[in-house]
Amino acid sequence: MTHSAIALTGFITWTLLLLALMELIRTQLVLRGKIPANGFTPDNANLSPFMQRLARAHANCVESLPVFGGLLLVSIVTGRASITDPLAYLFLACRVFQSLVHLTSLSATAVSVRFTAFAGQMAIGLYWAFKLLVSL
Structure with missing residues (x-):
């Protein structure tokens, strides 16, 4: 498997892990009777600040994954993984770091650090x- 395939799988897995964590916490809240099963908003606005950040971190991954x-x-699929392989792990590290x-x-400092990680992904x-495009 190429570095690119591993990084893509890692990106998908990271997105899934953020979702799983959010749903695990939501399930716990329902089972404890703190929130009804139909009481959640997509952005977790009615929950803790951590849960709101978790929803946004997951949404960031979902928004970035297609691009x-x-x-x-x-x-x-075009056999040009040699183009993406050298920076694939750095890209994935920036993605995970941004979420963390x-x-x-x-x-303000955290937002600046997070933006720097995102800017790295954008540059890559x-x-x-x-x-x-040049190689096709």
Whole structure:
């Protein structure tokens, strides 16, 4: 398996793990009788600040997956993983780091750090897109 395929699988898995954590906590809240099963909002606005950040971190992954995952997938299916492989793990690390920072804080410093991680993903994605377009 290429580094790109591993990174894509890791990105999907990370997105799924954030969802699983959110649903585990929601299930616990329902079972404890703190929230009715139909009492959740998509953004967890009626829950703790952590749960709101978790919903947003998961949404960030879902929003980014078609774009960045698509680039990884194009590279894999066209036999051009050599373009994405060198930065695939760095991309995934930036993605996970961005989510972890999002889960911990919304302070100005944390938001700046989170943006830096996102900017790294954007730069990598733009590089990949350019290189893939030139090579096709």
